[in-house]
Each structure stands twice: as C-alpha cells, then as structure tokens.
Amino acid sequence: MKPDYLFTAGWRVFFLAAGLWAVISVAIWLMWLIGLVDGGHLGVAPQSWHAHEMIFGYATAAMGGFFLTAVPNWTGAKAAPERFVMLVAGLWLAGRLAVCLAGVLPSAVVAAIDLAFLPVLAAKVLTQLMARPKPQNMMFLLLITLVWISNLLVHLDWMGLTGTGWQGLRGGLLTTCAMIAALGGRVTPAFTRNAMLREGRAERLPVEHPRLDMAGIALAILTAFVVILGLPDAVDGGLAVLAGLVAAARLAGWRGLALPHQPIVWVLHLGYGFLALGFVLWGLAQLGLGDEMAALHVLGIGAVGGMTLAVMSRASLGHSGRALVAPGPVALAYALIPLAVALRWAGSTFPGSFYLPGVIGSGLVWCLAFTLYLTALWPIFFGPRANGNEAAA
Template sequence: MSAVKRLFSEGFRVFFLSAGLFAVLAMVLWTGWLAFQAAGGLADLPVTMAPQHWHAHEMIFGYGGAALAGFFLTAVPNWTGGKAAPHRFIALAAGLWLAGRLALWFSGALPLPVVAVADLAFAPLLAVQLLMQLLRRPRGPQLLFVAMLALFWLSNLLVHLDWLGLTASAGQGLRGGLLVLAGMIVVMGGRLTPGFTRNAMVASGREDRLPVNPRPLAAGSVTAAIAVPVACLAGLPETLTGAVALLAGALALCRVALWRGGWTWRRPILWTLHLSYALNALGLVLLGLAGLGFGSEIAALHVLAIGGVGGMTLAVMSRASLGHSGRALVAPRGVVLAYALLPFAAALRWIGSAVPQVYEPAVLASGVLWVMAFTLYLAELWLVWWQPRLPRAPVGAPR
C-alpha cells in the first residue's frame, strides 16, 4: 500500500494530520494579521466576513470538525465491531472538509451561497456514515453523538444564514458550535479519562483508591453540558444559559476531582486528559459567571476553546494516533511539551481579555504558544500517520 493510500485507510490518519496542519496554519494567519494590525497595518484578509468571525468559525468548525471526524471514524467501528469506512469515503470526507476551508478563505471572491454549501456539506456526510454504523448495534449513549453532531451542524448553519444576510445569528451559532464541542468533551472525556486512568492503575498493580465515576453525578453532568448549547441555540436569556453553564461546569469539576488525577503526574498521556477536562469545566464555570454578570465572556470562551477543546483534542488525537498505529501509549517528549503549552496559551488569552492593558502582547503570545504546541505535535507524529501500523504495541506498553 502506498503512503498516500494508507493516509486515507483510517480516519485518524488524514483527519488528525489535517487538524494539526490547520491548527498551525489558521493560527499563524490570524496571529500574523493581529500583529500587523497592532503595528498600524491596514491589510485585509481575503474573506467576506469580519476577520474575527472567520477566526472563530475556522477554529470551531474547521479544526474542531477535523478532530471530530478523526475521532468518530476511528472509534465507531471499535464500538460496533463493524468495518471501518472505506478509504474512498475517507478521501471524499477529507476533500469536503478541505473544500469548506478553501471556500471560507476565498469567500471574498466567491458567492456566499457557494461558500455555505461547500462548508455545510461535510457534517451531514459524516453523520450519515456514523448513523449507518451505529444502527447495526444501536445504543443510546452512542447515538447521542449523532444528535450532538446535528447540533454542531445547526450552529454552523446559523453562522452562514447571518453571512447570507438572512438572520443576525452569527454570534449565536459560533457560541453554539463551541459549546457543542465542550459538551462532547464532558460526555466522552467523562468516559475516557477515568477509564484509561483506571486501566493504567490496575496494570501497575494498584487495586484500591481507583477512579470513581458515580452514575447520578455523571448523568447530571452530561445532561447539563448538553443543555448549555441547546439553551444557546434556542436563544434563551443569558442569565438562564449562564446558570446552566455554571451548573455543568461545577458538576464536571466534581467528577474530575474523583478520578485520581494526582496519580497520573508521571504519565503525561494521562494527566493531559485530566487537566484538559478540568479546564473545559472551568471554562463552563467562567462562562456561566459571565452570563450572570461576573467577568468577561470572551475570556471565558477562550479558556473553553484553548484549554478545554484544544487541550482535550490534542490529548485524544495523540493518544489515538499512537494506539491505533500499534505504538506504545507513551507520549513523545515533544508532544508532552505540547500538552504543557496549551494551558499557558489559555491562561495568556484569558489575561488578554480580562486585562485590556496587556491585550495585544497577551493575545499574540497565546497564539505563538498554540502554534508551537501543534508544530511539536506534527513533528513527533508525522511519520505515524504515513507509516504502516506496527504488528503490536511494544511489550510492556500501557493500555
């Protein structure tokens, strides 16, 4: 099998590679534009929408969409025991995702209906594929992700309807899309993080004080986390949406406190899951407080986006790339550094919004740290996506 065909043989390969490349490229363009503006330049981006809308949209629906696709196309066959999507489908899906990114970037020269169609075609294709696979062995918790993917697409639709001049819903759609991603982290991260930690602890010989994940607490946390984007997309009052977000974040923090995160400090591939889950929960708390009139909403959204979504997707993409390629579940040094850089990027971006006097240097430094993190991720895992799967993980590798 050629390296190019291998790239499209499994969803994690092309989409986790694409997510990393786009994370770097999109942030270089955005940070470079901000730096130019700060220096007094007047250059415009070749986009028809407001530059900040392009940035937010592409990090949520561009980067986030690629990360979701790689995860679902890899995980769902394992859940159902069915065959993975054929390489032709993966290539088609990757092509549609790329078409959306190009359409957005060149939107200043394209009819906006064409931009909308190009960008909105990706998620339904992915959802149909997932639904066909999940219906072979239907389980409610897994089918929930199809519903959340539909909410993700609806959020994107609201953004495009605004850009088409039909509504005034771009802000609502952008927030909804980010909150759907945060909700997915509460749902799936709430299974993966304690599960992987428990497995590693048992494998090390530990039999007591294992992570606990009480069902009532998990159910309440998941329900609240899903209710947040629903409330946002439904246009409910900010105070009500803020109260739900505050509840969702508080419940998620209670959960992660029970997962024995301190035990993982020597295992970066585990502690990054705990830290990212906690930052996602903290972002929801801060967003809830902002909705109730305490603090900056923009600052809260960036803690959620960089520390929560960025951190958890980096953690899952690196772990899945190693595990599904037959390699040991030990993060390379560069990836460990990437894990550490994103929380600092989130903190700097929060400071930039919370303290206007240092806005420009803090935001630019945050962007640089993001680019560094994903450049390290690409450098360390580049060959993993192109090379054949190893016959089995090295002896003694943690699972």
C-alpha cells in the same frame, strides 16, 4: 513512509488535518493582528473567520477522525473504506478553502460547500452505530446535528439573512464542549484506571457516579441547546455554572494526580479541568461577572484544544501499534496548553496594553504546541503500524 497510508483510516488524515489547520489558521490570524495580512479578501470580519475556523474547521476535523475511528470499535461495524475517507476529507478541505475565499465566492456557495461535510460524516456514523445501537452512542448524532445547525446560523448571518452569527459561534463551541463532557467523561476515568492497573495499583481507583455523570452530560448539552435557541443570557449562564460545578465534581473522583509520570494520562484530566473551569467562568460572565471572551477561550483553548490534543495523540499512538507513551515533544505540547490559556485569558481580562501581547503570545504558544505534535506524529500518519495488530486507543 508512503502517502498511500494516509487514507487507510480516518484518524490518520483527520488528526493530521486538525494539527495542520490548528497551526495555519492561527498563524493567519496572528499575521492579521500585527498587520502582515489584509483580511479583506476573507469576506467576513477576521475575528469571525478565526472563531469559525477554530470551531468548524479545527474541531470538526478532530471529530471526524475520532468518530470514524471510535464508532467501529464501539459497534464492531466495518471501518469506512479508503474512498469514503478521501471523500469526507475532501469535503472538509473544500469547506476550509470556501470560507477562505468568502470574499470572492457567493455567500450561498460558501455555505453549501462548508455545510456539506458534517451530514456526510453523520450518515456514515449512523450506519455504523446501527450495527449495535445504544442510546449513549446514538446521542452523538444529536450533537453533530447541533454543531451543523450552529454553523448554519453563522452562514445565515454571513449571507445577511439573520443576525445569528455570534449565536452560532457560541452554540458550536458549547456543543463541542458537550461532546467533551460525554466523551472525556467516558475515557478519562477508564484510561486512568487501566493505566493504574497496568502498574499493579488496584487500590483507590477512579470512582464514577452514574447519576452525577448523567447530570453533567445533560447540563452541558442543555447549555449548548439554549444558546442555539437564543434564550436569555441568565438562562444559559445559570446552566453553564451548574454544568461546570458538576464537571468538577466528576473530575474530583478520577484520581487526576495518581500518575504524574504519565503525561498521556494526566493531560486528559487537565483538559477536563479546563472544561469545568471554562463552564463556570463563562456562566458567570453571562450573569455579569467576568469577561465572556476570556471565558470562551478557556473553553476553546483549554478544554477543546487540550482534550482534542490529548485524544488525537493517544489514538494515533494506539492505532498505529505503538506504546501509549507520549513522545517528548508531545508531552511538551500538553504542558504548553495551560500557558496558552493563561495568556489569552489575561489578554481579555486585562485589556489595554496587555491585550495584544496576550493574544499574540497565546497564539504563538498554541502554534508551537501543535507544531510539536505534528513533528512527533508525522511519521505515524504516513507510515504503517508498528505491528500487525490494531491497538486499542
């Protein structure tokens, strides 16, 4: 096992970084909750730091690994060289360190460092997409831009220039969910179909409806966009409910129960199911029905956490030349995500005596899930491919 392999592909370093930050950042959050860590050095409210690092720390690392891996496959463009992978990984890490030192560094410096990562990543993605430009792929540049704008809104609030912190956090999460609506909606039925065909099951394959697919993606993007614009809650709430219902309708045709013996397949359906549920719950909360924080964590833990865990583990196995079979610890990690969602949802829905146990329990389950992921895939991140051929993820 040689560290030299770590920067040979974007998926290696970023999927490792995402897993590590998933554990480290939530562990810091939990220690603050129980009084073991003083959050004063962060320079911002610990709750705001936690939300920021889940969205613009963890999720953007997963994005970096995915786009640096998938886009060359889509277009046939040359993969990013090691020096570029090292550069963008360094920018992502610098952002995490700067935000952790926000109580020491000038807020403008923190913003400049943290906002540097996504533009550099987007520039590389653009050059690769131009090798074979397609609207359905170019769209992701818009979504990366919306994530960056959302992060900017948070930093402007931290600098005391605006009151857009909460707006930016919600916008970043919902834009990430829009990416899942598009990407998850692309890979979930495709990977399910491929797995069924490999088993010789050519009947009752997943069914896709192009108009429904377009509506689901458009509604998810529009929901994020109106949140970033700061439009009234009734507008984004109504759009979110529609986005969730359409996502559920799409999911219903993808044969989610066809392969219960293949965790690496059903976890994709699970993540997309949480997307649909989270959109509906959050939309209803915006309309005055239900707790918004509970709904946001269904999206954050279930949809973003679940789907990124699914895709990162699958891509790591596939691109390292291994069989697309989830190792036991990874399969257990998949199964722990719904428990983390349920505990966090209950903590906000039934506040009072259950809030702290629910939040802490959810955080511990989350940390356990990603520790299992890291333990199982650590040798893959640092080691050579199992064979000489690049396997499709």
